Amino acid sequence: MMQISLGPYVITEADRDSIWEVVRINEETLPEHYTLQFYYDIYENFPEGFLIARLDGKAVGYIMNRIERGISSFGLNFVKKGHVVSIAVLEEHRKKGIGTVLLNTAMERMKKRGCDEVFLEVRVTNDEAIKLYEKLGFVKVRTIQYYYSDGEDAYVMARRL
Numbered sequence: 001m002m003q004i005s006l007g008p009y010v011i012t013e014a015d016r017d018s019i020w021e022v023v024r025i026n027e028e029t030l031p032e033h034y035t036l037q038f039y040y041d042i043y044e045n046f047p048e049g050f051l052i053a054r055l056d057g058k059a060v061g062y063i064m065n066r067i068e069r070g071i072s073s074f075g076l077n078f079v080k081k082g083h084v085v086s087i088a089v090l091e092e093h094r095k096k097g098i099g100t101v102l103l104n105t106a107m108e109r110m111k112k113r114g115c116d117e118v119f120l121e122v123r124v125t126n127d128e129a130i131k132l133y134e135k136l137g138f139v140k141v142r143t144i145q146y147y148y149s150d151g152e153d154a155y156v157m158a159r160r161l
């Protein structure tokens with residue numbers, strides 16, 4: 001199993017038994033929640049891209065992604081692409097580089113799986129997240145109006161791998 005150290009934090013792949021810890025972080029940090037089956041489906045689709053950050057064994061952050069096929073964010077060609085479905089770090093552990101390591105590691109794994117590019121949706125007001133994605137080379141490619149259930153718009157952001 002891969003193990004990346006970041007100061008006192010350790011980033012590893014999730015396993016099926018740790019998905020409940022991801023659900024808990026998601027419920028604490030984001031308004032978008034999913035059924036347990038949804039998490040398992042994501043895990044089955046791309047297990048090596050489902051990552052957890054821990055401090056002393058306790059989960060404090062995660063990223064989960066899907067491998068998809070579709071039209072490129074940058075042209076009209078059909079491509080294999082990674083989709084960042086959800087990323088979150090518990091508030092008290094933010095700004096320590098965990099989000100950066102989670103996303104960079106997930107993108108490496110997408111590339112290994114043959115993805116040409118990666119994309120995600122983000123709330124247009126989520127400045128912290130947008131800044132992180134821009135730092136890692138993502139650009140805004142379009143806006144989806146009323147994407148979120150409360151009516152907020154999303155940017156689709158993407159980059160080549």
Ligand SMILES: CC(C)(COP(=O)(O)OP(=O)(O)OC[C@H]1O[C@@H](n2cnc3c(N)ncnc32)[C@H](O)[C@@H]1OP(=O)(O)O)[C@@H](O)C(=O)NCCC(=O)NCCS
Nearest residue numbers: 087088089094095096097098099100121122128129131132
């Ligand atoms: C978006 C999110 C995942 C980022 O996680 P994070 O672990 O804080 O991300 P990082 O620490 O890698 O980077 C965030 C900032 O910390 C800075 N940083 C990184 N390492 C640092 C360190 N050792 N010391 C101080 N700052 C540091 C980064 O430079 C970045 O700041 P900047 O872009 O203003 O320069 C987190 O804010 C979050 O969980 N938000 C709520 C959920 C959410 O909105 N998810 C995205 C949905 S699309």
